[in-house]
Amino acid sequence: MRAVIQRVSQASCTVGGEVTGAIEQGLLVLIGIEESDTMADIEWLAQKLVNLRIFSDEQGLMNKSIQDVNGNMLFISQFTLFAQTKKGNRPSFIRAGKPDFAKPMYEKMAAYLSQLLGKEVQLGIFGADMKIDLRNDGPVTIMMNTKDKDNY
Template sequence: MRAVLQRVTQASCVVDGITTGAITTGFLVLLGIEDADTAEDLDWLAQKIIGMRVFSDENGMMNKALADVNGDILLISQFTLFAATKKGNRPGFTRAAKPDVAIPLYEKMIEKLSALLGKKVSTGIFGADMKISLLNDGPVTILIDTKNKE
């Protein structure tokens, strides 16, 4: 799994003119899933997202996690995080999990993050043409890959 965390002061997802999810302070999380991903990857990544200390403390240092700032999460499925770009100019997406594998893991990630955060996680719609708006705070953008845990 790959996740791009963007610290935001606001973010939203619109599908067919309807807002499916919106947050203020927190993380916009773009989540890519591949066939090799496991429940262990999901658990590790969810803990990492929740525990990431990139929100400013009273001294302006990045020392606070989501819970410390009562932050929210907008989780968006993003198969293009597994784009193969070595050859040519048209990316390939063979590493990205097909919907029959990706959807259950995406739904489990929503459940896991909600449980760890103690509140509902906002989302997009898996496989839809989504319009994402955000105001990146910092900017702070972090890439996490479960295959690079060490």
């Protein structure tokens, strides 16, 4: 799994003119899933996301987690995180998980995140043409890859 995590003061997802998910302070998480991902990847990444100390404390230092600030999460599937651009100019997405595998993994992770946070995680619609609006706070943007845990 690959994730792009953005600390936001607000974010929303719109599909076909209707808002499917919206948050104020919290995290916008874009998630890419590949066929080799397992429940262990979900658990590791979800724990990292809810405990990542990237919110400011009283001294302005990044010392608080999404839980500490009672923040919210907008969780968006994004297969393009697995784009391969080595050859030519058209990206290949061959490493991205196929929908019949990736969608249940996305749903399991969303449910697990909701459980860990003790509140509903806001969602996009898997496979839809989504419009994401956000106000990046900081800006703070972090990337993670469950296949490269030693560097994250």
